[in-house]
Amino acid sequence: xxxxxxxxxxxxxxxxxxxxxxxxxxxxxxDAGNDVVVVISAMAGETDRLIGxxxxxxxxxxxxxxxxxxxxxxxxxxxxxxIALRELGYPARSFTGRQAGFITDGAHxxxxxxxIEAKNVLDALKExxxxxxxxxxxxxELSHDVTTLxxxxxxxxxxxxxxxxxxxxxxxxxxxxxxxxxxxxxxPEARKLKxxxxxxxxxxxxxxxxxxxxxxxxxxxxxxIPIHVRSTFSEEEGTMVVPANKDMExxxxxxxxxxxxxxxxxxxxxxxxxxIAKALFDPIAEANINVDMIIQNVSQDGLTDISFTVARTxxxxxxxxxxxxxxxIGAQKFITDDTIAKVSIVGVGMxxxxxxxxxxxxxxxxxxxxxxxxxxxxxxxxxxxxxxYLELAVRALHRAFELDKEGS
Amino acid sequence: xxxxxxxxxxxxxxxxxxxxxxxxxxxxxxDAGNDVVVVISAMAGETDRLIGxxxxxxxxxxxxxxxxxxxxxxxxxxxxxxIALRELGYPARSFTGRQAGFITDGAHxxxxxxxIEAKNVLDALKExxxxxxxxxxxxxELSHDVTTLxxxxxxxxxxxxxxxxxxxxxxxxxxxxxxxxxxxxxxPEARKLKxxxxxxxxxxxxxxxxxxxxxxxxxxxxxxIPIHVRSTFSEEEGTMVVPANKDMExxxxxxxxxxxxxxxxxxxxxxxxxxIAKALFDPIAEANINVDMIIQNVSQDGLTDISFTVARTxxxxxxxxxxxxxxxIGAQKFITDDTIAKVSIVGVGMxxxxxxxxxxxxxxxxxxxxxxxxxxxxxxxxxxxxxxYLELAVRALHRAFELDKEGS
Numbered sequence: 001x002x003x004x005x006x007x008x009x010x011x012x013x014x015x016x017x018x019x020x021x022x023x024x025x026x027x028x029x030x031d032a033g034n035d036v037v038v039v040i041s042a043m044a045g046e047t048d049r050l051i052g053x054x055x056x057x058x059x060x061x062x063x064x065x066x067x068x069x070x071x072x073x074x075x076x077x078x079x080x081x082x083i084a085l086r087e088l089g090y091p092a093r094s095f096t097g098r099q100a101g102f103i104t105d106g107a108h109x110x111x112x113x114x115x116i117e118a119k120n121v122l123d124a125l126k127e128x129x130x131x132x133x134x135x136x137x138x139x140x141e142l143s144h145d146v147t148t149l150x151x152x153x154x155x156x157x158x159x160x161x162x163x164x165x166x167x168x169x170x171x172x173x174x175x176x177x178x179x180x181x182x183x184x185x186x187x188p189e190a191r192k193l194k195x196x197x198x199x200x201x202x203x204x205x206x207x208x209x210x211x212x213x214x215x216x217x218x219x220x221x222x223x224x225i226p227i228h229v230r231s232t233f234s235e236e237e238g239t240m241v242v243p244a245n246k247d248m249e250x251x252x253x254x255x256x257x258x259x260x261x262x263x264x265x266x267x268x269x270x271x272x273x274x275x276i277a278k279a280l281f282d283p284i285a286e287a288n289i290n291v292d293m294i295i296q297n298v299s300q301d302g303l304t305d306i307s308f309t310v311a312r313t314x315x316x317x318x319x320x321x322x323x324x325x326x327x328x329i330g331a332q333k334f335i336t337d338d339t340i341a342k343v344s345i346v347g348v349g350m351x352x353x354x355x356x357x358x359x360x361x362x363x364x365x366x367x368x369x370x371x372x373x374x375x376x377x378x379x380x381x382x383x384x385x386x387x388x389y390l391e392l393a394v395r396a397l398h399r400a401f402e403l404d405k406e407g408s
Numbered sequence: 409x410x411x412x413x414x415x416x417x418x419x420x421x422x423x424x425x426x427x428x429x430x431x432x433x434x435x436x437x438x439d440a441g442n443d444v445v446v447v448i449s450a451m452a453g454e455t456d457r458l459i460g461x462x463x464x465x466x467x468x469x470x471x472x473x474x475x476x477x478x479x480x481x482x483x484x485x486x487x488x489x490x491i492a493l494r495e496l497g498y499p500a501r502s503f504t505g506r507q508a509g510f511i512t513d514g515a516h517x518x519x520x521x522x523x524i525e526a527k528n529v530l531d532a533l534k535e536x537x538x539x540x541x542x543x544x545x546x547x548x549e550l551s552h553d554v555t556t557l558x559x560x561x562x563x564x565x566x567x568x569x570x571x572x573x574x575x576x577x578x579x580x581x582x583x584x585x586x587x588x589x590x591x592x593x594x595x596p597e598a599r600k601l602k603x604x605x606x607x608x609x610x611x612x613x614x615x616x617x618x619x620x621x622x623x624x625x626x627x628x629x630x631x632x633i634p635i636h637v638r639s640t641f642s643e644e645e646g647t648m649v650v651p652a653n654k655d656m657e658x659x660x661x662x663x664x665x666x667x668x669x670x671x672x673x674x675x676x677x678x679x680x681x682x683x684i685a686k687a688l689f690d691p692i693a694e695a696n697i698n699v700d701m702i703i704q705n706v707s708q709d710g711l712t713d714i715s716f717t718v719a720r721t722x723x724x725x726x727x728x729x730x731x732x733x734x735x736x737i738g739a740q741k742f743i744t745d746d747t748i749a750k751v752s753i754v755g756v757g758m759x760x761x762x763x764x765x766x767x768x769x770x771x772x773x774x775x776x777x778x779x780x781x782x783x784x785x786x787x788x789x790x791x792x793x794x795x796x797y798l799e800l801a802v803r804a805l806h807r808a809f810e811l812d813k814e815g816s
Contacts, residue, residue, distance in 0.1 A: 016464035053488055056424035058495040065494075068502055069487035072480035079477035080461055086473075087466040094476055096554070146504070 002168040003125075004029055007039040007135065007158035011175040012232035013077050014044035016084075022232065023084035025173075026130060030090060035125050037165065039135045039158040040081055042073025059316060063108035063288075067137075067148045071097065074134035074154065082132045092130040095120060097146070100131075102138030102157065104147045107288050111138060111147035112215070113156065116164040133161060152213030159216040163223035170225050172212060173232040178239030179204070179211050181403040182256040186394045189404035193254060194237075197244035200254050200346050201227075203380040207344035208259025217241065244348050252356060253347040253401040256394050260341045260387060262292070263312040264372070265322060269332025270306050272299040279329045280306060287321045289314050292342075293375045293384065303332075309373065309384060312338050340372060341387035345397055346380045357381045363400035369393055410576040411533075412437055415447040415543065415566035419583040420640035421485050422452035424492075430640065431492035433581075434538060438498060443533045445573065447543045447566040448489055450481025467724055471516035471696075475545075475556045479505065482542035482562065490540045500538040503528060505554070508539075510546030510565065512555045515696050519546060519555035520623070521564065524572040541569065560621030567624040571631035578633050580620060581640040586647035587612070587619050589811040590664040594799045597812035601662060602645075605652035608662050608754050609635075611788040615752035616667025625649065652756050660764060661755040661809040664802050668749045668795060670700070671720040672780070673730060677740025678714050680707040687737045688714060695729045697722050700750075701783045701792065711740075717781065717792060720746050748780060749795035753805055754788045765789045771808035777801055 006026065013019050022038075030036050050069050054061040061069075078094040085092035101117030124131045135154025140147050149156050155172060162170035179201070182190040196204075198221035205214040211229055220227045220241060230238025248254070270276055277296075284291060289310055297305040310318045315338055322334050350356050357374075360381050364371060369392065373384035385393055398404065414434065421427050430446075438444050458477050462469040469477075486502040493500035509525030532539045543562025546555050557564050563580060570578035587609070590598040604612075606629035613622040619637055628635045628649060638646025656662070678684055685704075692699060697718055705713040718726045723746055730742050751772075758764050765782075768789050772779060777800065781792035793801055806812065 016461055019465060050484060053424055053484075054491055057427060057488060057492045061491040062494050065487040065490045065502055068504070069484050069491075072484045075483075076458060076461075076477050076480045079473040080465060082473045083462055083469040083477075084465045086470050094473055096476070099552075144507075 001033050001035065003035045003037070003165060004169055004171060005037045005039065005158050005162040005165065005167045006171045006173060007154055008041065008173045008232060009154065009175065010041040010044040010047070012173050013040060013081065016080070019077070019080050019084050022081060023088055025232070026085060027088050027090050030130060037121060037125070037131045037133060037161060037167070038081060039133045039154055039161060040074060040077045041135050041154040043077050046073040060320070064145055067108045068146050070148050071134070071137040071146045074136050078132045078134040085130055085132070090130055091128060092132055093124045094132045094134065096134050097137030097157070098139045100133045100161070103141045104138035104149070106140040106142060106147065108147055110150035110288060111140070113138060113149070113160050114141055116160060118161065118164050121161070121165070133157065149215070150213070152210070152216070155213040155216035156219065159219045159225055159227060162225045163219055167225065169228055170220065171228045171230060173230060174211065175231065175233070176211070177231040177234060177236050178229050179209070180255065182394055182398045183258070186391045187398045190398065191404060191406065193239050195240045195242055195248065196254060197248050197348050198241060199244060199379055200248070200348055201241045203344070203346040203377060204255055204257045207257040207346060207380060207382055208261070208342060209255070209257040212241070249349050249352065251347055252349040252353045253345045253403065255346055256343065256397045256401070256403065257346060258341060258343045258390055258394055260390065261312045262309050262340050262342050262384065263315040263336060263338040264307055264309050264340050264384070265318060265334055265336050266305055266307040267322065267326060267331050267334045268305050269303045271330055272302055272304045276329060277306070280325055283321050283325050284318065287317060289318050289321070293373050293382070295373055307373065309340070309342070339387050340384050341390040342382050342384050343390060343393045343397065344380055344382040345401065348379050350379050359400055360397060363396045364393055367392055367396045409441050409443065411443045411445070411573055412577055412579060413445045413447065413566050413570040413573065413575045414579045414581060415562055416449065416581045416640060417562065417583065418449040418452040418455070420581050421448060421489065424488070427485070427488050427492050431489060431496055433640070434493060435496050435498050438538055445529060445533070445539045445541060445569060445575070446489065447541045447562055447569060448482060448485045449543050449562040451485050454481040468728070472553055475516045476554050478556050479542070479545040479554045482544050486540045486542040493538055493540070498538055499536060500540055501532050502540045502542065504542050505545030505565070506547045508541045508569070511549045512546035512557070514548045514550060514555065516555055518558035518696060519548070521546060521557070521568050522549055524568060526569065526572050529569070529573070541565065557623070558621070560618070560624070563621040563624035564627065567627045567633055567635060570633045571627055575633065577636055578628065579636045579638060581638060582619065583639065583641070584619070585639040585642060585644050586637050587617070587663070589662065590802055590806045591666070594802045595806045598806065599812060599814065601647050603648045603650055603656065604662060605656050605756050606649060607652060607787055608656070608756055609649045611752070611754040611785060612663055612665045615665040615754060615788060615790055616669070616750060617663070617665040620649070657757050657760065659755055660757040660761045661753045661811065663754055664751065664805045664809070664811065665754060666749060666751045666798055666802055668798065669720045670717050670748050670750050670792065671723040671744060671746040672715055672717050672748050672792070673726060673742055673744050674713055674715040675730065675734060675739050675742045676713050677711045679738055680710055680712045684737060685714070688733055691729050691733050692726060695725060697726050697729070701781050701790070703781055715781065717748070717750070747795050748792050749798040750790050750792050751798060751801045751805065752788055752790040753809065756787050758787050767808055768805060771804045772801055775800055775804045
């Protein structure tokens with residue numbers, strides 16, 4: 001008997017018919033002799049609906065209030081799935097983030113899990129029940145307020161719970177059949193990968209692939225929980241996210257990913273003195289805004305320009321912070337650009353294959369695409385480009401690295 | 409400086425525009441120098457939407473799960489109102505039922521408040537904040553699961569919180585301008601009452617008037633909290649619910665109310681022996697189903713028929729219970745009727761004016777309406793009739809007691 005954690009995303013529970021479908025799938029897993037814990041997202045569109053309501057009321061809604069607001073969606077779908085399972089004759093019990101024992105830090109809207117006190121869930125399993133856990137949420141260890149784990153946070157709920165319960169596998173059910181070499185909506189030739197390493201998945205997720213939340217992959221890697229990404233709507237095997245192996249390392253590039261949720265801020269005329277980067281980026285970190293790439297121009301006459309990228313959705317918040325910072329550090333002004341996007345290539349094989357970045361730059365240049373910013377890691381190269389060229393760039397890179405061919 | 413508890417119903421917060429309107433009203437109360445606690449319902453239609461989803465999954469959804477499901481609506485609107493208040497520049501903080509300290513018994517879907525530990529709310533007031541409390545919900549004192557207080561439960565949240573905080577007044581904002589002599593949609597001549605006694609309001613609410621939840625009136629009466637029922641959409645004074653006074657007692661009948669959410673169950677061929685009523689009604693009470701009227705026919709040949717009414721929405725649950733009970737007590741069968749309704753007249757003056765019931769029966773007979781069941785209290789007479797005659801009956805009674813005339 002295995003312990004299986006299954007996570008179903010919003011599109012998998014978008015209607016009551018789909019919730020019934022999920023219930024039948026969960027029931028089959030239970031019938032096969034497994035203990036089953038289900039982590040559930042809000043019904044498709046629900047989180048966006050709630051965000052929309054909040055933004056009709058305020059451009060920058062308070063984040064503590066946003067967390068209370070948004071957590072309601074997962075609670076509702078957890079209750080609905082428990083109802084559907086009981087209707088099929090399977091004892092089931094729903095748990096909120098609090099009840100499932102998710103204790104987080106106080107970083108509202110993107111809290112990190114500090115610990116999981118999963119006693120209630122374990123008790124339910126011991127009673128032979130199916131445990132249904134509302135994803136995406138926890139409670140602040142100090143204030144006991146509701147917190148959420150950020151977009152895609154239910155993935156992290158699932159993998160963290162799988163780690164906490166020492167589960168045999170964490171299955172992530174979604175509306176695609178696995179992890180692809182590129183987004184099939186942009187590249188029709190994209191192939192589904194049978195397996196991908198934790199490190200690659202991490203870079204792909206950071207680079208904008210929406211399949212798994214970054215944090216969930218980090219936790220899977222740390223606790224070595226195999227993650228099976230697969231479709232709710234078919235029996236087809238999906239993609240296993242597992243530790244890297246020899247086969248994977250023979251492949252130079254595993255996939256091309258992109259991120260449209262990008263914006264650039266350039267602070268112009270920054271006095272070039274020690275500590276200036278700290279003065280600029282500390283307030284941004286304190287406002288809980290993630291900075292992705294940073295570029296500092298060569299200094300001229302003691303002044304320099306610093307550009308950095310943030311999520312486009314966080315641009316209004318970042319602007320509020322930067323307005324003050326520009327005055328405090330005595331910079332001339334700042335300008336923003338929200339018409340950029342990031343395209344990335346990822347592969348563990350890069351470590352042993354030089355020249356990959358050059359191939360990427362060539363492929364983009366051949367299409368007349370200007371590169372605005374570059375960042376690299378051991379197994380990833382990312383370029384920021386004008387967002388209007390994004391689809392063209394993804395297709396060009398998929399072709400340049402021959403990703404349509406098996407074992408490329 | 410007064411402490412004011414305001415409760416806004418679902419229609420008052422049905423859209424973000426309406427939430428902004430509520431925020432402005434709350435702000436004006438704060439500006440007038442008051443401490444303000446706001447209790448908020450789910451956005452109009454939200455609770456019904458969630459109930460609809462649950463019923464698409466199960467005819468009799470588990471009540472623990474229903475409570476988790478339904479509580480999400482009020483949480484969302486509390487967060488939204490706090491966001492709207494902050495946007496107006498007023499510090500505000502939302503509280504779930506748990507955070508506001510509502511401890512209840514374990515009767516899911518109609519829990520009763522056991523105590524309120526309102527420390528968090530008081531702390532917020534001390535900090536000069538407006539406290540926004542999600543209505544309708546609490547947590548089970550033993551399991552710590554989410555419970556709800558039943559339809560209209562936000563009224564009870566508000567009045568109980570007003571009692572717990574020793575507030576000066578509890579204002580119930582709704583989509584009508586007060587308590588009327590009858591439903592103006594049925595009786596165009598219906599008048600708004602300036603004041604009504606707690607006892608009358610209690611009977612009216614029990615008799616189906618939707619203005620206030622019964623339990624909220626009980627609590628208001630017990631702790632002597634004046635309740636001001638008024639409209640969210642106008643400045644007009646509403647109806648004060650207060651202790652009875654001499655003026656009220658001169659009025660024989662204050663209003664006509666009705667309840668369409670009625671169904672009748674008749675258990676046929678019940679062996680007429682001591683303890684049979686207990687055997688019949690104990691299981692119904694254990695299933696947490698409220699029985700309203702009960703009639704037992706004269707016994708013939710040691711057998712009798714027992715009829716009773718329940719809320720129509722609870723009929724499926726009641727049928728499940730009665731199916732077993734009929735076998736256990738050796739009755740012949742049971743029949744149900746969900747085409748009935750209840751019409752009632754209420755007035756503290758009835759105590760000192762005999763003949764009121766007779767006037768009611770005459771008025772119904774004059775319209776050819778058959779009375780199926782009757783029940784009376786000191787200040788109320790209720791008749792169950794076929795539901796198709798309901799509007800006719802309400803108009804006939806309003807006319808018979810001359811309720812269109814001031815001081816009638």
